[in-house]
Amino acid sequence: MNWKEKYQTWLEYENLDESLKQDLQKYKNDESKLEDAFYTSLEFGTAGMRGIIGAGTNRMNIYTVRQATEGLALFIENQGKQMKERGVAIAYDSRHMSKAFAVEAALTLAHHGIKAYVFEELRPTPELSFAVRHLKAAAGIMITASHNPPEYNGYKVYGDDGGQLPPKEADELTTFVRSVEDILSIKAMKQKEAETKGLLKFVGKDIDKFYLEAIKTVTINQDLTDRQGRELKIVFTPLHGTGQMLGEKALRQIGFKNVSFVEEQSKPDPDFTTVKSPNPEDPAAFELAIEKGKEVDADVLIATDPDADRLGVAVRTAKGHYEVLTGNQIAALMVEYIFKALSTNETLPRNSVMLKSIVSSELPSVIGDKYGVETINVLTGFKFIAEKIKAFEADRSKVFMYGFEESYGYLVQPFVRDKDAIQALVMVAEMTAYYKEQGYSLFDTIHEIYHEYGHYKEKTISVKMDGMEGTEKINAIMNEFRSATPESFGGVEVSVIEDFKEQTRQTADTKESMDLPPANVLKYTLADSSWIAVRPSGTEPKIKFYISARDDSGVIVSEKLEAFEADIRSRVDL
Incomplete structure (x- = not known):
């Protein structure tokens, strides 16, 4: 379906969440906003998903949360009964809809007979990671958009080791998520039923106690902190x-x-x-x-x-x-x-x-x-x-x-x-x-x-490029750097070129493979050990330019940083 057909399907869905109905009505005469909300599905990638809260397939809402969780349930079921019985830990931050999304995820899992341990109040991401390990859960979900603006929320998935899923497992999960096409018809159990059946358990202070006990091991010199x-x-x-x-x-x-x-x-x-x-x-x-x-x-x-x-x-x-x-x-x-x-x-x-x-x-x-x-x-x-x-x-x-x-x-x-x-x-x-x-x-x-x-000075230039046009521009910038490889930055010669997408490291005399997973990143090491890197953000509609200047002099390292930044801005017209 094109975006207009998707929009019409949502508009006609009689059981649509009331707040989302109001959202659709609010923008009914604004085609650009509706197109952005429906032209694609909210991307679920190796870092989960993150987006603006609202109605649409390209937005964070209870239906896209259900879709992600339905995919996670299928992913866990595919690993066997033993993993399914271990359950999933779920935490959330202070953002709009965070608790609602957390409970919605739990109830979607409950429909599959998978138990959810949901924090009764907001908790940090690291405690969610800890909880997965402590509870020996099969997975974890963190509802957060980190430091994004207030209109955003997000959904991150953790493996049974407490870390975000590595590429292979993340790709498998993404395949399951994308296989769920009719997101308006995904089933979720009623909360009271889930609690009665023991498929929804609220946790909090018990996990806090163990996490804070572990935090004590961070301290190296207790005598110092006592003094x-x-x-x-x-x-x-x-x-x-x-x-x-x-x-x-x-x-x-x-x-x-x-x-x-x-x-x-x-x-x-x-x-x-x-x-x-x-x-x-x-x-x-x-x-x-x-x-x-x-x-x-x-x-x-x-x-x-x-x-x-x-x-x-x-x-x-x-x-x-x-x-x-x-x-x-x-x-x-x-x-x-x-x-x-x-x-x-x-x-x-x-x-x-x-x-x-x-x-x-x-x-x-x-x-x-x-x-x-x-x-x-x-x-x-x-x-x-x-x-x-x-x-x-x-x-x-x-x-x-x-x-x-x-x-x-x-x-x-x-x-x-x-x-x-x-x-x-x-x-x-x-x-x-x-x-x-x-x-x-x-x-x-x-x-x-x-x-x-020695003096090291770094700067990150982060440029936001929203919507379809933004995605196209980001891709064009990366393609331009690949097709016209810079020979220098700020007057300092490039000595090593690393293309993490192609997995190659190249000098003037050699070209070798790199033992890292592919990623859309370019890095240029300069003759003076300074370096420049370019990469699209994996979680936001941004392209980032990383600059690291190196010199024995604090004054000169600042001058180098300014020269490198000016060079980048002239190439990309930022």
Whole structure:
């Protein structure tokens, strides 16, 4: 059917959800909006699905949630009775319709005789990952759109190891989801019946208890946190999301008592009314935290995104201002502290490994080299980090010590298999306490790291391109870079070209295959060890340009970054 036929089918469906009926009526004279809502099905890919809430096949609503869950039920049934009996854990964040979508997913599973463990209130994504492992569930569902604008929601699927599904399994699931064509006729059990039959169980505090117990293992130096717990001044904001309750408990249980909260942002709010974007990557999201920090003379400001898997940090400078760190800087600080502390007390395993994405800074890798920690690069998406951890556990070849992505995602201990802002919150507090006891701030420390290891400066240019035209433009940009390979950026020669879609690495003299799954990413390493990468986002209608400049001089590295950015903008006309 074309989009008009799909629209008419929904319009004539007598049992259509009332709010969605109103949505259709609202746009009945706006063909462009209706076309966007029905021209395609909301894409279900390796990261699940994410979209604007509303009526239509290209929107997040109870019918597209049922479709995704129907596919998941078929996927689980295909794995046999034993997997089906293990059930599915489901959590949700503070967004519009999140709880309704979570329950709808549970009732769709119930129709298949699959039990769902649904959190009674909102919880962070990392706790969902933990719950899958703790409950020995067959899978997990997280209803979240991460840090997207308020009109969005999303649906992420986790495997029985607590990680998002790797490519092979994700492709299998996607096939099942796409096989469900008539999404308006998918069956869901009534809630009362599901509860009576034991197919819907609400969970919460029992899982919190075990998760917080596991969080204690993140702390390296309890004596330090005991000494500094009342001295260190922390400002924490969950940016209207899920991080408040567990974040506060996690800090207090290891001794940090002097914690101030941004009250305006402490309660869940699906409209995120105090920020333009609930994203700790955005310095503007720290405005209220900075005000609070100045009021209480805080040592560090910490923010988590709505589903508390990402974490941002602002540090006090020598002049008393607060500077928001990049995700790469936060990772470098953590890596230096963790590896130094473990080396000092002789508990760093010889076969230690750090995992990071291909578009993340090389500075943590250089730090890891100093401490004898191997770095392995994986594709963007924390599922690839989780997949490696699982492999290490199976063959005992390496010991996972740390994982991160430049997009403010970190993992310290693998009892969770996704990025975990609660773990990161605890670690940032501990390392800030350590350096404060030494007479340094985190601002001082990052510059000491640059002095020792060299200056690295990164920037991500993220360009949103909505609708069919946006998709076409993104594809055209990627095709242009492939057909007309750049020889230099900002006057610095390209020395290595990596095409992750073609799985090739090419220099002036050689061309070899790469041992990574295919992905639509291009990366150019330059003669001075700087690099540029280009990739479409896997979860949003965006194309991203990653820039990493490297030099021994802080002044020159900034100049290089500006030159690289100007070069990219001139090529793409951004």
